[in-house]
Amino acid sequence: MSRRLVSAFIALLALFALVAARPRANVDPVFAQIDSIVKSLSEITGLPEKHTVPYGRMSKRQLRQFLSKRIKKTLMPEEIRADELALKMFGLVPQDFDLKKSTIDLLTEQAAAFYDYDEKKLFLLDDSSFDSETTTLAHELSHALADQHFDLSKFMEETPSNDDENLAHTAVVEGQASWLMIAYGLKQSGQAPVPTPEMLSSVVDSSETSMQEYPVLKGSPLYIQQSLLFPYTEGTLFFDAVYKKMGKEAFRSVFEHAPVDSAEIIHPDRYFAHEKPAKPDLPKFTPANGGKEITEGSVGEFDHEMLIRQYAGEKEAGLIAPHLRGGQFKILESGKQHKPVLEYASAWDSEAQATRFFSWYEKILQAKWKHCDVSLSAIDIFAGTGDNGYFVIRLTGSTVTSVEGLNDVEEWKRLKTPSAVQSASKVAFVSRIVAAR
Missing domain, CATH: 3.40.1000 (Protein Transport Mog1p; Chain A)
Known part of the structure; x- marks a missing residue:
């Protein structure tokens, strides 16, 4: 199913020069932790940091302005119409649903931080709390570390004819980062950096219950809600299954031998079996x-x-x-x-x-x-x-x-x-x- 808008912003938000990165001379108690967090993530994954990660902040207002400009720059009006039409014809959203507006509203409400794959920069929103920023930093810096080794911009490149593979790739990126966020917290507390089943379940549960805190997300059609949550919930469980089987090699394998559809994310055994999705012929309609x-x-x-x-x-x-x-x-x-x-x-x-x-x-x-x-x-x-x-x-x-x-x-x-x-x-x-x- 076409999900170009959702994919473009939840996974590919390219924050080009909207907000200038803060120089490291400006002391920020949150951003000051970047080097130590990346060092810990490198120890967990076995992936060395190749270069430091620039950073900056932005406001919700600036984010909304950016999203509008980003849509105009990356997606033609007919592409947005096509995505919206597909959702409506399958009956997944109401006929009066405005995909562009809803996407901007959702991501403005949800956003706490972004890692820009193109400019290699990290941005946090101004109104995030110190505690949530520390957790968010670990998640976003996991993206930065993966990007230095696997070129996430290329990995997340949209293929319109294979939307399901795009969703699977988004789940790889967000699932691994969510898993590492938990692992980082464990390492900081002196424990082995391997999440327990209970901790993984809490990621799934918290994602579902978080809708109570976000009225725009809660009021969205089921398909839109779950398209945003799936990469984090199912993606985290998927990566854990790969890690349990492969150990540290999992951090490379999920990128170098990426899953090809959402079924491999939901059922990791299919990923290990290298199952390929069937491509049934469409009915022979003569327009x-x-x-x-x-x-x-x-x-x-x-x-x-x-x-x-x-x-x-x-x-x-x-x-x-x-x-x-x-x-x-x-x-x-x-x-x-x-x-x-x-x-x-x-x-x-x-x-x-x-x-x-x-x-x-x-x-x-x-x-x-x-x-x-x-x-x-x-x-x-x-x-x-x-x-x-x-x-x-x-x-x-x-x-x-x-x-x-x-x-x-x-x-x-x-x-x-x-x-x-x-x-x-x-x-x-x-x-x-x-x-x-």
């Missing part, structure tokens, strides 16, 4: 007037878990989503009115699990639209009209496909015929082969 592609991307386990959780509940999401083996989507403009049409396909680890998801996807469509008139419902097809046009959902072996938002009645009828299933049958076979590997 009127040729059509124009708006956006495309991957739809991973995290995306499916949030979609199912939103409409079917957390328990059902936990039962179904882990069986996903990969998903793809594309949004095209079709017809004279340039209406968006969603093409979607997901591959599952068995026909039984695909059938289970297919059944729930019918209910998801009926829940996400105000109007859903079903004209055809069988064990392997579900079709009708929704808020934005005609739709056809198909179950073919272990693959579920969907076309939503059609304006062309004849194309809709064609997609409902058995001949339209042939390409999907091939997908099911390929998906089973991928899963078997």
